[in-house]
Amino acid sequence: MPRILVHTPGFLTTIQDLGRPGFAHLGVSASGAADALSLRLGNLLVGNPETAAGLEMTLIGGVFEFESETLVAVTGSDFEPRLNGASVPLWTSFAVRGGDRLEFGPTKSGARCYLCIRGGVDCPPVLGSASTHLLTSLGGLEGRALKKGDVIQIHRGSPQHSALLRMKPEVLDALFQATPLRVTRGPQADWFSRETHALLSSSPYTVSENSNRMGLRLIGPELKRTIDRELLTEGVSLGAVQVPQGGQPIILFVEHQTTGGYPKIANVILADMHRVGQLRPRDEVRFEFISMDMALNLFQQQELLVNPQSLVPA
Amino acid sequence: MDNPKIIQASDHSLLVSFGDEVSLAHHQSVMRLTTLLTASRPAFIRNIHPAYCSVLVSFDPKMTSPEAVEVYLVSLVRTVESTPLPHPRHIEIPVCYGGEMGPDLADVAAHNKCSLDDVIRIHSSGEYLVYFLGFSPGFPYMGGLSAKIATPRLATPRTRVPAGSVAIGGSQTGIYPVSSPGGWRIIGRTPLRLFRPNEEPPVLLQMGDLVRFIPITNEEFARLTSS
Numbered sequence: 001m002p003r004i005l006v007h008t009p010g011f012l013t014t015i016q017d018l019g020r021p022g023f024a025h026l027g028v029s030a031s032g033a034a035d036a037l038s039l040r041l042g043n044l045l046v047g048n049p050e051t052a053a054g055l056e057m058t059l060i061g062g063v064f065e066f067e068s069e070t071l072v073a074v075t076g077s078d079f080e081p082r083l084n085g086a087s088v089p090l091w092t093s094f095a096v097r098g099g100d101r102l103e104f105g106p107t108k109s110g111a112r113c114y115l116c117i118r119g120g121v122d123c124p125p126v127l128g129s130a131s132t133h134l135l136t137s138l139g140g141l142e143g144r145a146l147k148k149g150d151v152i153q154i155h156r157g158s159p160q161h162s163a164l165l166r167m168k169p170e171v172l173d174a175l176f177q178a179t180p181l182r183v184t185r186g187p188q189a190d191w192f193s194r195e196t197h198a199l200l201s202s203s204p205y206t207v208s209e210n211s212n213r214m215g216l217r218l219i220g221p222e223l224k225r226t227i228d229r230e231l232l233t234e235g236v237s238l239g240a241v242q243v244p245q246g247g248q249p250i251i252l253f254v255e256h257q258t259t260g261g262y263p264k265i266a267n268v269i270l271a272d273m274h275r276v277g278q279l280r281p282r283d284e285v286r287f288e289f290i291s292m293d294m295a296l297n298l299f300q301q302q303e304l305l306v307n308p309q310s311l312v313p314a
Numbered sequence: 315m316d317n318p319k320i321i322q323a324s325d326h327s328l329l330v331s332f333g334d335e336v337s338l339a340h341h342q343s344v345m346r347l348t349t350l351l352t353a354s355r356p357a358f359i360r361n362i363h364p365a366y367c368s369v370l371v372s373f374d375p376k377m378t379s380p381e382a383v384e385v386y387l388v389s390l391v392r393t394v395e396s397t398p399l400p401h402p403r404h405i406e407i408p409v410c411y412g413g414e415m416g417p418d419l420a421d422v423a424a425h426n427k428c429s430l431d432d433v434i435r436i437h438s439s440g441e442y443l444v445y446f447l448g449f450s451p452g453f454p455y456m457g458g459l460s461a462k463i464a465t466p467r468l469a470t471p472r473t474r475v476p477a478g479s480v481a482i483g484g485s486q487t488g489i490y491p492v493s494s495p496g497g498w499r500i501i502g503r504t505p506l507r508l509f510r511p512n513e514e515p516p517v518l519l520q521m522g523d524l525v526r527f528i529p530i531t532n533e534e535f536a537r538l539t540s541s
Binding site for chain 1: 322324326329334336352360364369446450452492509
């Protein structure tokens with residue numbers, strides 16, 4: 001069984017796959033990769049199913065040693081990966097041999113970088129998923145972030161598909177456009193005035209340091225409610241823009257609670273959630289309201305790009 | 315039953331709401347719809363989030379459209395009223411009150427101008443309905459707390475509440491099944507595991523259960539933990 005040694009874990013590195021949907025009625029958050037698109041594409045680059053587990057690094061990457069030869073790909077943001085000291089490209093699969101060291105530094109672009117390994121990370125699935133849910137210590141390696149000295153087990157990959165591949169640059173450009181975050185109206189959109197909606201879509205908000213996989217707290221113009229009663233606790237969606245007392249919005253993210261009691265003015269569209277996963281503290285975000293039809297259209301267009309046709313020989 | 319409202323909550327979820335106040339009737343409608351959804355569970359449904367009077371249903375837009383999900387939900391809602399509810403299960407939860415396991419017991423007593431024993435007696439003499447599981451894995455939102463021991467949440471939530479902690483938050487009581495941050499007042503701890511992800515079912519309590527708390531000593535807690 002191939003293995004990876006963790007020499008240094010980086011700032012916050014966890015095992016992630018596409019999460020554990022299906023248990024929200026038991027209070028279990030779906031969790032999963034913060035930038036699921038980068039994980040899925042990384043898996044395609046090494047010949048894995050999209051759902052295989054990889055390593056998600058945050059802001060500062062780690063140093064990893066491979067025990068035996070395999071195929072890997074690095075996707076997401078640029079943490080300046082180096083293989084035995086020599087720079088390696090992102091969005092491209094490459095071979096590593098036993099004893100090779102893959103080192104990552106601090107990010108040069110967004111918040112998260114993914115290391116996908118042929119076969120995928122092997123850890124006991126919890127409710128069908130390897131995804132780490134940090135807040136409740138579920139999944140991954142003992143439900144926690146990786147630490148120095150950890151040994152990561154890798155599934156044996158299929159013997160086929162050893163081709164070296166890279167993403168078409170035009171596909172990457174299409175997937176990571178620097179548009180405002182597109183949102184649809186939230187279930188309590190009418191708790192806020194037309195002016196407040198305009199304020200949300202015309203003002204820059206800053207990502208607070210106090211943000212994590214559970215939610216991104218934003219700092220900016222106060223979003224005042226026109227209805228001032230308490231909202232009875234109800235189910236919440238990934239990407240919901242909820243507004244607590246004080247009017248500073250929070251984007252509910254992959255480790256969000258299954259239910260919540262704050263009104264939700266908007267919801268980030270699915271096709272933009274991977275870009276939420278790349279937001280760093282102090283980054284500026286802007287919002288743009290679009291229709292549900294447009295949101296679904298953008299999602300379908302994006303899904304067409306997540307397939308082997310978007311890869312070419314490296 | 316009132317006709318529920320169905321709205322699109324996002325590009326991947328619909329919210330079915332039966333009303334906007336906590337009531338047994340709304341709870342039963344939520345429970346019936348949740349039962350129907352979990353029993354039929356078509357592949358396009360990703361998650362079902364029941365709450366006090368609503369059910370949020372998230373779907374995979376790769377497999378279906380919001381319109382089709384709405385049609386499906388409307389068809390289920392039509393049969394909600396005729397769906398039988400199982401007899402509620404009666405579950406006893408042993409609790410070691412106070413001391414290190416219930417660091418806020420004294421605050422709850424002080425807030426309500428009663429003794430520690432009064433809080434324990436009142437808390438353990440009530441019967442509590444599990445409205446739904448939410449917040450964190452297996453966390454029961456329970457109704458039925460006596461107003462005599464209701465206590466506001468902590469101004470600053472704890473960053474880590476130990477698993478098994480029994481707590482009061484306003485007029486609700488609950489149990490933290492896993493260690494997590496939390497702002498409710500901790501009055502005791504149960505040795506029972508409310509969330510055991512590798513067992514079937516993975517949760518001890520389910521929506522609709524009727525719960526009683528049974529006071530136990532430190533020694534009984536230790537014995538139950540080891541068994």
